[in-house]
Amino acid sequence: MNGITIKSILLGIGIIILICLLIHIPNKGYHRVTIVEKYYAANPQNNSKAVGVTTKKKISVPTSTSKPYCAMQFSNGKILDLDCHTYLDYEVKEKVKIKWKGNKLVDIRRK
Numbered sequence: 001m002n003g004i005t006i007k008s009i010l011l012g013i014g015i016i017i018l019i020c021l022l023i024h025i026p027n028k029g030y031h032r033v034t035i036v037e038k039y040y041a042a043n044p045q046n047n048s049k050a051v052g053v054t055t056k057k058k059i060s061v062p063t064s065t066s067k068p069y070c071a072m073q074f075s076n077g078k079i080l081d082l083d084c085h086t087y088l089d090y091e092v093k094e095k096v097k098i099k100w101k102g103n104k105l106v107d108i109r110r111k
Helices: 002-023
Strands: 033-043 049-052 058-060 069-074 079-083 097-100 106-109
Touching: 049 069
Parallel strands: 079 106
Antiparallel strands: 033 049, 033 069, 033 097, 049 058, 069 079, 097 106
16 A cells, blocks of 8 residues: 555656646747738839738838748738748738748748
């Protein structure tokens, strides 16, 4: 009976430690944000501007871009460039986790 009590206590302590470790796992650089606006420029070679999908706000397009330009604005105030194929999968007001480097979106995930 005494051995079962000790094992139960050790199991309980182990479970508590496991839960604490799972809660405090680092987020590996991901930030939780909401998509505020999406921008698209169909023909960036003609010095055009990228136009917002919902607000129609215009932003400048990098001159080195030769293919269609896409960007997203997030609730943290950042406007990040991204691959247009990724751009299609997410909607405005969607909550996501993002990782970026410089002005380029590296990874985007749904919550």
